[in-house]
Amino acid sequence: MSETQETSTARAPFNNPDHDIVLRSTDGVDFHHFKLILSLVSPMFDGMFTLPQSKSELAVPVILVPEPSTILYPLLLLSYPSAGADPIFNNIDDASAVLEAARKYQMDAIIYRIGDLVAAQFLPAHPLGVYAVSCLAGWEHHARTAAARSLEIKSLGRPSSEFAGMGAIGAVDYHRLLKYHYECGVAAQAVGESLEWLPSTPYIKRMQMWQCVACRRGPAFGRLAIQIASFGKLTVTPWFEKYLLASRKELANRPCELTLWESAESASYDRAIVKARDCLACQFVAHHELNTFRTFYINEVKKAIAKVNLAS
Template structure:
């Protein structure tokens, strides 16, 4: 939203003066709503409203959202108790956008199929990126209802995209030259522990930022290799956040008198950089979407 954009208020039922929360669309339309209603229909809002409110925040919070008002209005109307009419769309494109917004988190493959069939390249790419959260996509168990509506070539492109993203994500952990060359990175226990280095003298080295090739601790090497395998099958941020090998690495690091002092801080810091770099690597993989000639 532009700073000079004039803010307006949405039509009924989202203009109630007794509201306790405002959702501001990307095109500067304020939707007056109620925390209770939003918390009942959205677990995201429910969790958000349980957080303590900062004293400096306004009495009625304003939450910016990425959807335009043409999408936000019918989306909110679907779950609004006082709405007496069905949502009305200004165009087929708006209806498509609403469907993608509502069902993408759970039905990414179906949204991909519908988007390919309709020639919606933008939504197809978004759905394909979300499908990276599906582990081992391409196995027979990954079939979905919309598969019959698209060509084998469309599905092949999706599998190829998933595979190439897995290769790119796994490669991130094979060299850590992307880490920032700061003193705190240089001093991390994963490659500076004097106790572990005595044990790991004959182990392979890996590039760390611009500090050269350094010998990494066995517990950290195991974490990099294991998380890389996981990313090859499920190349997304959630894989790193949910990896059981993260806790295993911490548990093994505690066996070292030196590593145990800083392992929680160092590994958490590394994981944040790791996630960012994996997302960058995945973003470089291009999914080619062909417009369905039957619809033109």
């Protein structure tokens, strides 16, 4: 900023009149602060304050910093005692800029807090952005959480899935995310290959999708025989075959439980219910039976995905 630019005082808690140092942002906002606090949170400021001060001891020294007030405010708030509420970042780019500044000022104690705040604030809507910034910052646990969340993104890696922070992320980190997504897809779609994981209970044995007598007489019956619990290979009804094959394809592209839950995503579910209307015996029970099956299915998909690790 130029000498003639108007300055203003930052909002609380950086408007304390008893301050002994001022940090002036690039947009002319004066942050009233205390040397002691800054020295404790930042070795860089500590070193600066131990240098001999040339100006009059009466005037409060002003340090011009290269950050705008939008970055300086959350940065200083995070390292201020009894600051109260955590700062809210405007977006991931701002959070990254705060992180960068924290590194520059060697404020190690707040770097992990920035990570927790970024994850809490942006994970639901921007898992890829959180992944990118976590890789850059070395927050491996947040990177893993964000990668797990990215499974909800269908066909990750297609040119459509560009995201904020993509420019900053390294190819190795991006590749391990794609690899994780792909491997989860392989694991999730393999769950429906054999249903041996179903519990071997009388209820499971009696389920409509492998016991319907009416479907058995139909022309489309008998294409798919599959292991059911410990009962051996049973031939399934056409509508269930359709469901199983289609849902496996959906899981390969978007390996998460939402794929099976959400009816908008789970075209396989809706189509199977429609197809079940071809059979007089199945049409009224297919919905209930498929719901029951889906509960076990989702549980098994979650277990399969949990076994896949994001490479470090």
